[in-house]
Amino acid sequence: xxxxxxxxxxxxxxxxxxxxxxxxxxxxxxxxxxxxxxxxxxxxxxxxxxxxxxxxxxxxxxxxxxxxxxxxxxxxxxxxxxxxxxxxxxxxxxxxxxxxxxxxxxxxxxxxxxxxxxxxxxxxxxxxxxxxxxxxxxxxxxxxxxxxxxxxxxxxxxxxxxxxxxxxxxxxxxxxxxxxxxxxxxxxxxxxxxxxxxxxxxxxxxxxxxxxxxxxxxxxxxxxxxxxxxxxxxxxxxxxxxxxxxxxxxxxxxxxxxxxxxxxxxxxxxxxxxxxxxxxxxxxxxxxxxxxxxxxxxxxxxxxxxxxxx
Numbered sequence: 001x002x003x004x005x006x007x008x009x010x011x012x013x014x015x016x017x018x019x020x021x022x023x024x025x026x027x028x029x030x031x032x033x034x035x036x037x038x039x040x041x042x043x044x045x046x047x048x049x050x051x052x053x054x055x056x057x058x059x060x061x062x063x064x065x066x067x068x069x070x071x072x073x074x075x076x077x078x079x080x081x082x083x084x085x086x087x088x089x090x091x092x093x094x095x096x097x098x099x100x101x102x103x104x105x106x107x108x109x110x111x112x113x114x115x116x117x118x119x120x121x122x123x124x125x126x127x128x129x130x131x132x133x134x135x136x137x138x139x140x141x142x143x144x145x146x147x148x149x150x151x152x153x154x155x156x157x158x159x160x161x162x163x164x165x166x167x168x169x170x171x172x173x174x175x176x177x178x179x180x181x182x183x184x185x186x187x188x189x190x191x192x193x194x195x196x197x198x199x200x201x202x203x204x205x206x207x208x209x210x211x212x213x214x215x216x217x218x219x220x221x222x223x224x225x226x227x228x229x230x231x232x233x234x235x236x237x238x239x240x241x242x243x244x245x246x247x248x249x250x251x252x253x254x255x256x257x258x259x260x261x262x263x264x265x266x267x268x269x270x271x272x273x274x275x276x277x278x279x280x281x282x283x284x285x286x287x288x289x290x291x292x293x294x295x296x297x298x299x300x301x302x303x304x305x306x307x308x309x310x
Contacts, residue, residue: 001051001082003300008056008068011273015055017289022297031068041071048080051300058092059272066092070118077119085122085299086115089271089288090247094129112136124295126271127218127246142305144295146246146269149286151181153267154214163187163211167229175216189229209237219247223254227261234262247271255280
């Protein structure tokens with residue numbers, strides 16, 4: 001099958017990097033707006049019988065980018081694409097993956113239904129907020145991890161006495177796996193969240209005194225949790241503090257919080273476009289184009305994805 005890379009407006013830079021790695025041109029696509037804001041899509045190139053990959057994280061503006069993805073998918077389906085893979089480095093609405101209280105939706109499942117209904121035949125994503133979201137789909141889901149990229153970066157820094165810190169109990173598995181590869185100790189933060197985007201640190205489980213700490217999470221949104229965890233482990237005697245996350249949402253005044261915090265460096269990936277970040281001295285952005293392009297090639301050739309992480 002012909003390999004075709006298509007991009008919406010969510011992260012065109014990442015799509016271009018992927019095409020460079022794959023040595024294929026970016027499929028010409030027109031994604032515009034009518035005067036009332038309706039999304040208008042036209043696939044200029046012929047994609048009949050093609051193996052199509054839409055690069056479109058559903059980051060802010062979330063609803064705009066999600067609708068773009070659905071409409072592009074419909075255009076590809078009606079143009080007789082043989083296979084349509086939604087490449088979503090960041091899966092929006094992933095935090096709404098369960099009924100945490102009465103009379104609330106499970107929006108992560110709703111988004112999965114919308115994708116399948118629109119014509120998506122496979123999803124390629126990275127570091128889902130909750131791994132069980134894969135079960136919301138009745139189509140194949142390939143779940144990638146940014147761990148190899150983050151590990152490589154931190155190992156090159158030659159840090160000593162490292163402790164990997166899970167900012168909440170939900171992130172323990174992720175932090176434990178990272179600590180194992182790094183041959184480091186593990187600490188866990190007991191956190192309470194009285195309301196969305198607000199957290200209170202209750203206790204630190206583990207020894208951080210005199211240690212170099214790496215706070216590991218899947219995403220950084222308002223940076224409220226991150227900076228509070230940093231303050232807590234600093235108060236417990238941590239000597240140096242770094243942070244790492246796959247998705248740098250950085251909404252509200254997150255950039256200012258990070259800049260004013262005791263964290264030396266925050267390492268994120270370009271799953272969400274760099275233009276949304278502005279200029280922040282403490283933030284380092286690593287590219288995930290190589291791992292996404294390798295995964296796309298393996299899917300296209302019917303090869304193993306899990307072999308990437310062995």
